[in-house]
Amino acid sequence: MKTNEIGKPTNRVDGRHKVTGEAKYAGEFNVPNLAYGFAVNSAIAKGKIKKIDTSKALQVEGVLEVFTHENRPGYVWFDKNYKDMDAPPGSPFRPLYDNEVKFSMQPIALAVAETFELARYAASLVEVEYETSPHDTDFEANIERAYVPEEYNSGEPPKPWGQPDEALANAPVQIEEEYTHSSQHHNPMEMHASTVVYEADGKLTVYDKIQGVMNTHQYITHAFGMQPEEVQVISPFVGGAFGSGLRPQYQLFLAVLAARELKRSVRVTLTRQQMFSFGHRPKTMQRFALGASKEGKLEALQQDVFAETSRFEDYSEDVVIWAGVLYKCENVKLSHKLVDLDVYTPLDMRAPGGTTGTFALECSMDELAHKLGMDPIEFRLKNYSEKDQNEDKPFSSKELRECYRQGAEKFGWKKRNPAPRSMREGHNLIGWGMAHGAWEANQAQASAKAVLTSDGKLTVSSATADIGTGTYTVMTQIAAETLGLQLDDVTFKLGDSSLPDAPLEGGSKTVSTVGTAVKSACDKVRERLFELAQQVEGSPLAEASLEDVVFEGGQISLRKEPSKGVSITAAMSHNQGKAIEEEVSSKPADGQSDYARYAHSATFVEVKVDEDLGTIRVTRVVSAIAGGRIINPKTAKSQILGGVVWGIGVAMEEDTVMDNNLGRFMNHDLDKYHIPVNADVHEVEVIFVEEKDEIVNPLGAKGLGEIGIVSVAPAIANAVFHATGKRVRELPITLDKLL
Structure with missing residues (x-):
């Protein structure tokens, strides 16, 4: 049976999980003793909070706490110069850091209660008195004061070449026009949510909507001064993101803060309206x-x-x-x-x-x-x-x-x-x-791990993401073809910070980056598997080289005589019941x-x-x-x-x-x-x-x-x-x- 999987129009291996509801998203994991947080957003675009009164909210039965800049725990450490993996130059926004309001809909408090409905109601009872400052959001009115940044996060514009002014002036046919577009927002189907599970020893398991669990992991450990082994981030499914999930959004910070302070699990989910309070394609x-x-x-x-x-x-x-x-x-x-x-x-x-x-x-x-x-x-x-x-x-x-x-x-x-x-x-x-x-x-650097067990089943893993692009499926195809296995015999794991390191899923580089790491890890398994196949008694591969064989249909066969070969399970029987395990880090080739x-x-x-x-x-x-x-x-x-x-x-x-x-x-x-x-x-x-x-x-x-x-x-x-x-x-x- 042929197993040429690359290039085949294959159904999503995770499709059944999604259409049956088995796939769990960040705001859907069932956690015992779960509390719910609801963010309070600023009513002004710029100024200071003169007074924030949470007393009415705290009087409601079932409300656990309302966190503000006034009572946020002192152990929170968040360096203004710390950059998450997708941060542009500057000083990133820090929720509940002080009384300053920098933009409209800025999160200024978090109400936490026994139910989502209670938390939302409590948030509506928080009373805020502001000292407003003049704000300016008028793009067109300020174009003339536009500036060249000290650093471009996208790469500096190319230097001029030729004689552009002279050539333009002398060109017989010319046009000169302006083109504009307004701000645009991502609006993925799944709202941003974080479920933070507080363990008895203070460790955290965090289910987050993110396009790269390693970014959330680094963000939490830096922002809260935690050790890497104290935090595990899980994000097996993402209901769309399109860039909105590249950076950890403020619901994550608020949920972790509340969970650590209350010493219980907390979930914070943003509403559709709150999804417009961060990030957009710039005007x-x-x-x-x-x-x-x-x-x-x-x-x-x-x-x-x-x-x-x-x-x-x-x-x-x-x-x-x-x-x-x-x-x-x-x-x-x-x-x-x-x-x-x-x-x-x-x-x-x-x-x-x-x-x-x-x-x-x-x-x-x-x-x-x-x-x-x-x-x-x-x-x-x-x-x-x-x-x-x-x-x-x-x-x-x-x-x-x-x-x-x-x-x-x-x-x-x-x-x-x-x-x-x-x-x-x-x-x-x-x-x-x-x-x-x-x-x-x-292509960026990434790692992947491949484990082949004695029954011929392969598990490959990398801490990448699948934001609906089909990562689960194509990585399964790459692994299956490399070792000549059926798709059903391959499992690909992603979305877990305990897995081998991988970058954010963005910029159309995941197949190039993670796919290369997956193939490299499977190639390593392939080499060891071939050596075992040569040890099988009477093996027709004993005198062959790796280049002389093909891996196909669960068999390792001679390229020129496909009828002669050794099954993968037979080869694995010579590994004393142990699995073959290989972890590889790949990076762009020299000269690329x-x-x-x-x-x-x-x-x-x-x-x-x-x-x-x-x-x-x-x-x-x-x-x-x-x-x-x-x-x-x-x-x-x-x-x-x-x-x-x-x-x-x-x-x-x-x-x-x-x-x-x-x-x-x-x-x-x-x-x-x-x-x-x-x-x-x-x-x-x-x-x-x-x-x-x-x-x-x-x-x-x-x-x-x-x-x-x-x-x-x-x-x-x-x-x-x-x-x-x-x-x-x-x-x-x-x-x-x-x-």
Whole structure:
């Protein structure tokens, strides 16, 4: 029986657990003698707490305590310079540290009671008297005071090259435009929650919603001065996060604080409204100035980015790198400045910087192509980049041309009439637009452990996460194929800080990073297993080398004579009943950094715009992806579909509205913060372009979580222009902007 699992469209191995409710999330673990906490959030955006009265709350039967900055335990240690694993430069926010209010909805107290309902009621009884200070949350009004941070957490913008000012001034065809989008919030299905189990000896078992248990583990041990062995963090399932779970959020700190002080288990779960009190994609404005020859050769490119951050941390994203990755231009100048406001620090949100930067870049390129009278694909091919100009490095692989070809063929791009408002169907104006994008294919260091028992069952583990991306499944596939086992004979464990170390699941690098460690650990088991197979009496493998055999169908067989071999269980019988156990730490190979490593996409979109009402429907999408070796086409397609759906939201719906008078996001629920629903999503086709890459990692796989979204919003914006002749440069594209 063949066991070639890599490349097979495989159902999620954890699927049954999820659909039956067996999968437990951070706020669902049953714990005896559990107390519940509910956070009290500030009513002002900036100032000080003059007085906080908890007496009414404490009079309610069943209320255990209300923690504030006035009575938080003195043993809490939290260095303002301590950085969690995803913290930007600056001094991170510390809950209940003092009486200062830095942003609206800041947590200022925690009511703890015997039930969730009691805790929420007690929180409503806490009375707060404030001394307000003038706040400033107006992004547009403060752009002129934007500054260059001392340190970029996303990497410093590339230095200028060529003569960008002179080349722009002399270019025969020019455009200069501004593109903006408002703040956006993650809104995963699962709210942030932490269940802290207090053990008799003071040790803690913490169930947390997090995209990397090691970050929560380090955060707790640093913030509370605990020893690593005193804390275990568990997060087996995450109900979506998209970046909101990269940093430990404040419910974790509050739950641990309460559990340690009350010496009992405590759970704190945030409401949907409270989910808007931390982290978001930052509001951003981009100024593009482009110059080209009359033949369509790009001669100058200038991009100036202005993005919001908090007063206490300098958060930045890779907004300005994409032009150098996607286009050939000899004269380029890029800048990225920040505007600090009285808000919480922005946070990585699916394809941070890529979604933002690609939108403006690809819309500006579409505008330039239109001004030149060129087909958008023809223009892009004329300015195709064979290397990453930002770092002057060749690509490890790049099949973007093939993405254009296959995507355009599937979409029927040749039938497009290039003139705006030229295609219609009844009352609907039809628009066809396209855009392309890239996302980094990085690999980090990670560890994995593989244990093969005498019955031929394999358990592999690493302290990574599965935020819905299919990590459980693809790691099981990698392990099964490496040792020639059936999927049912392999178990993959993750989401536990006691497992081998792994980085955060984010940035589309988990398969590359953890998958490589898993394969390396299984390769080590494979070597020892082969040695045992050679010891079997009469073994046909006795004189063979490891390169001469294949592991398949539970057998170790000669490559040239597959009928001759030894079963894995027979080989294991020569290990005296003991398991084979190997733990490996893997890191990027030498020389990998000499190449630019990216996944690429080309997205083609059809929109129908009601000529009278201005309503927009995205009726058809074709997404062509060059993502290296596809480990599981089924979960991979799901990742791209999710990216496309989110791209529709970015382009047409998502908009967190700030009331600058109050300094507060006003539409802080799913009633008023709009995201795509079934009726918004129509025909979506995904193409995986074949791409071989022996540099990016031993598996040849590139991440897919981000690449699916980056080019969707600009393709929609370009299609809307083609349909209507009106260019909307501010996201989301709502009907009022068209009318």
